[in-house]
Amino acid sequence: EDKVVQSPLSLVVHEGDTVTLNCSYEVTNFRSLLWYKQEKKAPTFLFMLTSSGIEKKSGRLSSILDKKELFSILNITATQTGDSAVYLCAPANFGNEKLTFGTGTRLTIIP
Amino acid sequence: DVKVTQSSRYLVKRTGEKVFLECVQDMDHENMFWYRQDPGLGLRLIYFSYDVKMKEKGDIPEGYSVSREKKERFSLILESASTNQTSMYLCASMKGALGGNTIYFGEGSWLTVV
Numbered sequence: 001e002d003k004v005v006q007s008p009l010s011l012v013v014h015e016g017d018t019v020t021l022n023c024s025y026e027v028t029n030f031r032s033l034l035w036y037k038q039e040k041k042a043p044t045f046l047f048m049l050t051s052s053g054i055e056k057k058s059g060r061l062s063s064i065l066d067k068k069e070l071f072s073i074l075n076i077t078a079t080q081t082g083d084s085a086v087y088l089c090a091p092a093n094f095g096n097e098k099l100t101f102g103t104g105t106r107l108t109i110i111p
Numbered sequence: 112d113v114k115v116t117q118s119s120r121y122l123v124k125r126t127g128e129k130v131f132l133e134c135v136q137d138m139d140h141e142n143m144f145w146y147r148q149d150p151g152l153g154l155r156l157i158y159f160s161y162d163v164k165m166k167e168k169g170d171i172p173e174g175y176s177v178s179r180e181k182k183e184r185f186s187l188i189l190e191s192a193s194t195n196q197t198s199m200y201l202c203a204s205m206k207g208a209l210g211g212n213t214i215y216f217g218e219g220s221w222l223t224v225v
Contacts, residue, residue, distance in 0.1 A: 034213065042201060042216035099214060103153035
C-alpha cells in the first residue's frame with residue numbers, strides 16, 4: 001500500500017523565518033511528486049518534481065526530491081503571513097491514475 | 112486557465128436523502144476525480160474516471176457512485192446520505208497521464224448530513 005508521511009504536522013513561526021517541510025513516501029512505480037498549497041478552499045499547484053537533486057524554485061519557495069532516500073522537502077524563506085496554509089505533498093506512480101496525498105503540514109505565520 | 116467548477120458549494124442534507132454533487136471542467140481533460148477531505152485524514156480518492164462512461168474505484172468508494180456521461184462533467188452520487196459522509200468534497204481534472212501533468216482542483220463542496 002502506498003504511504004506518504006509529512007512532517008511536522010503543524011508549524012508556527014514568525015514572519016521572516018525560514019521553514020522546511022518534509023515529505024517521505026513509499027509508492028510502487030514512482031513517477032513524480034507534487035506539492036500543493038491549500039488555504040481555505042481547493043489546493044493550488046506549487047511544484048512537480050521528477051528528478052533527484054534538481055531544485056525547483058518559485059520566488060521564496062523551493063523544493064527538491066531525493067529518489068534514493070524517498071523524500072522531498074519544501075523550503076520557504078522570508079515567510080509572510082500569506083504563506084499560512086496547509087501544504088500537501090502527493091507522489092504519483094506510473095500506470096495508475098491516482099495521487100496519494102499526505103495529511104499535510106499546517107503552517108501558521110505570526111506577524 | 113483551467114477551470115474546474117463545482118456547482119454546489121454548501122449543502123445541508125438529511126440522513127437517507129439522495130445527494131448529487133456536480134463537477135464540470137472546461138479544458139477537455141480525459142481524467143476526472145472525486146476526493147473527500149477530512150481533518151487528520153488528508154485527501155482521499157473516492158472514484159476517478161479516465162474517459163466518458165469509464166470509472167474506477169478509489170480508496171473509499173463505499174457509499175458512493177459516479178456518473179460520467181459527457182467528457183466535461185463528472186457527478187458524485189450519494190444514494191442514501193449518512194452522517195459519516197459529512198465532509199468537504201473536491202473534484203479535480205487532469206489531461207493525459209498522471210505524473211506528466213498536474214491535477215487541477217475545483218473550489219470544493221461542503222456537505223453536512225444531519
